[in-house]
Amino acid sequence: MDIREKGYSRWEGALRASRFDWLPIARNGVRAVFKKKYAKLIFSLCASNFFIFLAAVYVSTKPELKILGELVRLLKSDAELFKTFYSNGFLTFMLIILSVFSGADLISSDLKFKAFPLYFARPLSRLDYLAGKFSVVLFYLLAFTLAPGVLLLLFKMLFTGSLAVSPLLLLAILAFPIIEAVCLASLTMALSILSPNTRFIQIAIFLVYIFSNNLAQILKAIFRSDYFFLFSLSANVEQLGSFLFGVKPAHGYPAWLSLLLPLAISLLSVWLLAWRIRKAEEGA
Amino acid sequence: MDEIIQLESVSFRYGDVEAIRDVSLTLPAGVFGLLGPNGAGKTTLMKLLLGFLHPAAGRGEIMGQAMGERHKSLRRLIGYMPESDCLIAGLDAVSLTAYLGELSGMPRQEAMKRAHDVLYYVGLEESRYRKVETYSTGMKQRLKLAQALVHDPRLLLLDEPTSGMDPAGRKEMLELIRDIARKGSMNIIISSHLLPDVESTCRQVVIMNQGRIAAEGAIADLKKDRRNLYEIKVVGDPLPFLAQLREQGWQAEERDNALFLVIPPAGTDPATLFRAAHQRGVQIRHFRQSRISLEDAFMDVIRGSNGH
Numbered sequence: 332m333d334i335r336e337k338g339y340s341r342w343e344g345a346l347r348a349s350r351f352d353w354l355p356i357a358r359n360g361v362r363a364v365f366k367k368k369y370a371k372l373i374f375s376l377c378a379s380n381f382f383i384f385l386a387a388v389y390v391s392t393k394p395e396l397k398i399l400g401e402l403v404r405l406l407k408s409d410a411e412l413f414k415t416f417y418s419n420g421f422l423t424f425m426l427i428i429l430s431v432f433s434g435a436d437l438i439s440s441d442l443k444f445k446a447f448p449l450y451f452a453r454p455l456s457r458l459d460y461l462a463g464k465f466s467v468v469l470f471y472l473l474a475f476t477l478a479p480g481v482l483l484l485l486f487k488m489l490f491t492g493s494l495a496v497s498p499l500l501l502l503a504i505l506a507f508p509i510i511e512a513v514c515l516a517s518l519t520m521a522l523s524i525l526s527p528n529t530r531f532i533q534i535a536i537f538l539v540y541i542f543s544n545n546l547a548q549i550l551k552a553i554f555r556s557d558y559f560f561l562f563s564l565s566a567n568v569e570q571l572g573s574f575l576f577g578v579k580p581a582h583g584y585p586a587w588l589s590l591l592l593p594l595a596i597s598l599l600s601v602w603l604l605a606w607r608i609r610k611a612e613e614g615a
Numbered sequence: 616m617d618e619i620i621q622l623e624s625v626s627f628r629y630g631d632v633e634a635i636r637d638v639s640l641t642l643p644a645g646v647f648g649l650l651g652p653n654g655a656g657k658t659t660l661m662k663l664l665l666g667f668l669h670p671a672a673g674r675g676e677i678m679g680q681a682m683g684e685r686h687k688s689l690r691r692l693i694g695y696m697p698e699s700d701c702l703i704a705g706l707d708a709v710s711l712t713a714y715l716g717e718l719s720g721m722p723r724q725e726a727m728k729r730a731h732d733v734l735y736y737v738g739l740e741e742s743r744y745r746k747v748e749t750y751s752t753g754m755k756q757r758l759k760l761a762q763a764l765v766h767d768p769r770l771l772l773l774d775e776p777t778s779g780m781d782p783a784g785r786k787e788m789l790e791l792i793r794d795i796a797r798k799g800s801m802n803i804i805i806s807s808h809l810l811p812d813v814e815s816t817c818r819q820v821v822i823m824n825q826g827r828i829a830a831e832g833a834i835a836d837l838k839k840d841r842r843n844l845y846e847i848k849v850v851g852d853p854l855p856f857l858a859q860l861r862e863q864g865w866q867a868e869e870r871d872n873a874l875f876l877v878i879p880p881a882g883t884d885p886a887t888l889f890r891a892a893h894q895r896g897v898q899i900r901h902f903r904q905s906r907i908s909l910e911d912a913f914m915d916v917i918r919g920s921n922g923h
Contacts, residue, residue, distance in 0.1 A: 339736060339795045342729050342767035346691045346720035355717040363705055444748075445701040449762065452665055452695035453718040454687040612667055 352455055356463025361470050364433045373425075373432050374475075380422045381479035385486055388412070392490040409487070409500055410576040416483060417476060417507050418572030423565050426472060426515060427540045434468035434519035435536060436529040443527035447611045457608045461520070468516035476508035503575040510575075511568060514593035521600035524607045540564050557583035567592045617643050619770055619802045620664065622682070625673035627659055634659040636826040637673070642804075646796040648813030648834075649806040650913055651823035657806045658698065660823070661772050664804075665695055678769060691720055694768035696759045698775040698806075700752070708734055708743045708750075712762050719766035726765065733761040737791060752779035756788060764795070771795065771803045777812050785812070792816045814909040822916045829920035837912040844905040845885060847875050851897030859891045876905060 364370065416422075441447060450460055484504055488494055522535045547563030550556075560566035560582045567589040573579065574586035620642040627635040635656050651657050662668045664677055666686030675682035680689045703711050709730050716726030734743045737757040742750070747758060756776065763771060776792065777785040793816055795801055807813050813820060814834060822830040822837075830837060849856060853875065857867045864880035865888075879885055892899050905911070 339764075339791075339798050340732065341798075341800055342721075342725075342765075344721065344725050346766060347722065348688065348691075348720060352687070352718070352720075355714060355723075359706075359714055440704050444704045445699045446703045448667075448695065448697035448699065448701050449703060449715060450718070451667060452690060452693065452697070452763075453715060454690045454720060455718060456687065613662075 348454070353459040353463035353466065356450075356455075356460065357466035357470070360437060360464060360467030364467060364471060367432070370432075373428060377422075377425045377429055377475040378479070380416070380419070380425065380475075381483065384412070384416045384483055388483065388487050389490055408578075409497070410503070410578050412487075413480065413483070413500065413504055413507075414572040414576035414578050417480060417511070418569045420565060422476070423568050424540075426476070426511070427536065429471055429475060430468060430515050430519040431533045431536050433471040434464075434516065435523055435532040437464045437467060438520065438523040439525075439527055439529045439532050442524070442611070443529070447614070451612050457605075457612055461604055461608060464523075465516055465520055468519050469512055472512035472515055473508060476512060477505070480504050480508055499577065503577075507572060507575050510571065510590075510593055514596050517597045517600035517604075521603045524604055524611075560584065561588060561592060564592075618676075619644050620675070620677055622675040623673055625663065625670045625675055625682075627663060627668055627671050629659075634826050635663065635670070638826070638828055639673075640821065640828055640831065642802075642819075642821070644802050645819060646803040646817045647805070648817035648820040649804055649823065650810065650813060650820055651829070652917060653808075654825075655823040656826040657823055658774065659826075661695075661774060661804075661806060664772065665693060666690065691766070692769045694763035694766065694771045694801075696763040696771070696773045696776055698778060700755060700779075702747045702750075702755065702758070704748055705746070707746055708739055708758055708761070711747055711758070712765050715762045716765040721766055729765055729767075730761075733764045734758075736764070737761045738787060753781060753784040756780055756784070760788070760791065767801075769800075769802060771801050773803065773805045773807075775807055775809075776805060777807070777809060789815055810909045810913055820909070822913060824917050824920040827920065830916040834909055834912070837916070838909070843885075844876055844878050844911070845888070846870075846901065846903050846905045847877060847888070847899055848873050848901035849875070849892065849897045850900055851895075853897060856892055856895040856897045859895055860888070863887065863891070874901075876911075 441450070451457075481504065484496065484501075488496070518539065519536060522532050522539070525535070526532060543562055543564045544566070547560045547566055550559035550562065560570070561584065566582055569581050570584075570586050570589035571593070573581060574589060580586040618641050620640060622638055622640045625635060625638045626633065638656075638660070649657050649660070659668065663670055663675075663682065666683060666689060669683045677689055678692055680692075682689075703714070706714065709727070712730035712734060713723075713727040716729055717723055719726075721729065731740075731743070734740060737760050739754060739757050739761065742754065747755070750758060756779065760773075760776065763773070773792065777788050780788060789812055792803065792805065796803055796816065803816075805813060805816060817834065819833055820831065820837065821828060850873070853869075853873070857875070860867050860877060864883070866878040868876050870876055877888065879887070888902075889899060
């Protein structure tokens with residue numbers, strides 16, 4: 332053979348054990364999503380929500396400016412501002428797009444290309460693998476919810492010149508995007524592990540979003556009860572926002588019930604992931 | 616520590632199917648071939664060694680670490696080249712190899728440097744920046760070897776390493792395996808259906824059949840048991856002649872057209888063959904002691920373990 336004049340050479344370094352064995356998976360996944368076609372377009376659309384609200388916050392502190400007056404009137408209080416910022420329909424829709432974009436192929440691609448033996452032959456537990464993949468979706472969802480939410484709060488303080496903020500509001504600003512992102516990320520992951528066909532997963536995520544809303548509307552029309560909005564993903568997001576930010580709920584059922592849907596989705600997803608990944612490792 | 620693998624009465628079931636049955640095996644450091652027909656339990660045994668599966672019964676140690684426990688630290692010591700056509704989509708070969716090195720516990724920079732080294736070593740230096748989805752089967756085999764070597768494991772498990780490769784690629788792959796083996800720093804287990812591949816790279820084999828160890832030991836020893844095998848070619852009707860030989864305790868089987876392999880019973884003079892031929896009116900045109908291949912020994916072991 333022409334190569335290998337020097338033959339096989341050993342690596343003299345030492346392998347490290349780490350509590351964060353999943354970190355390379357997360358890093359690689361985040362980088363891969365960022366390099367995707369249309370990434371900048373989708374990120375820009377997701378970020379546009381922040382810039383619109385930033386403009387509204389600025390305008391609300393400058394009474395002499397008349398533009399965006401309607402939006403400013405809507406945002407009567409900080410709680411209303413942040414509830415609307417997080418739970419408006421546009422952002423919810425963009426987060427679904429972002430979940431599809433960043434997470435649909437995360438596990439399904441590994442299923443398609445039979446990558447599991449490569450992962451599980453490494454010092455990785457099933458939990459490490461899932462944590463790495465989960466972090467990718469979580470990273471992008473939080474990057475367009477939590478990060479701009481905190482930034483919006485900082486800018487509001489800057490524009491008003493007041494550092495006063497209610498601890499409950501601060502807690503809600505931090506908790507809402509985390510609950511929403513964990514729920515969406517686990518749903519995305521659970522669907523991603525179901526099939527090696529990424530297109531199918533993308534459609535499935537959209538269907539869950541659209542079907543849940545339509546089902547709730549139909550049931551509400553038939554039975555004339557707002558409780559059926561518990562089936563709706565976007566209605567629950569809105570209701571959850573009302574609950575956490577302490578504003579009047581949009582639907583006529585106790586707002587705290589809307590914590591149940593993300594909890595149920597997350598638990599079901601974790602169970603499905605644990606079951607499927609065990610099968611995947613055994614079959615690796 | 617002399618033994619790399621010690622298994623004691625290890626069993627594993629897939630539902631009702633007993634894939635590994637009461638396997639006890641001790642392998643010292645070195646290079647071993649793992650042979651067996653389809654469904655013999657070779658891949659299941661590899662999965663047990665890697666900790667993908669947990670034994671239903673029995674216990675084992677791999678490089679001093681208990682099987683099924685602390686599989687993370689064990690997997691740091693193992694390099695695995697899977698049989699299936701697996702890859703991580705969207706990455707080029709360097710990124711993939713470095714990524715898997717990093718997952719093994721290598722520092723990031725070193726993993727990248729080492730990835731270049733092993734890709735050069737396996738002959739992928741020209742195409743290391745190509746997306747791995749575009750690789751041919753032979754290139755994927757080399758890439759799988761590179762990723763198994765990247766963290767310089769102490770035990771290398773190769774599952775069908777030449778599968779799907781053209782003759783030139785297969786020769787190069789075997790040469791790489793021999794080179795790694797020659798360095799002596801790595802213990803290697805090669806599972807292959809291609810017996811010449813095993814024969815050209817290993818001195819020791821483990822033969823599995825129906826989930827059990829059918830034979831193990833040096834290839835030379837397995838062949839030695841069959842040194843009194845003869846090749847004959849006959850002219851005339853061979854059936855009465857072969858029937859007489861079998862009556863006298865000979866084993867006989869047809870290989871090619873009019874070429875037979877015969878084994879006399881212990882203590883029998885091979886010259887009795889010519890007397891039988893004379894009595895049955897056939898001429899022996901070719902007679903020589905057969906050169907035993909690993910395939911002959913393998914088939915013999917499998918037949919023996921099947922109870923034929």
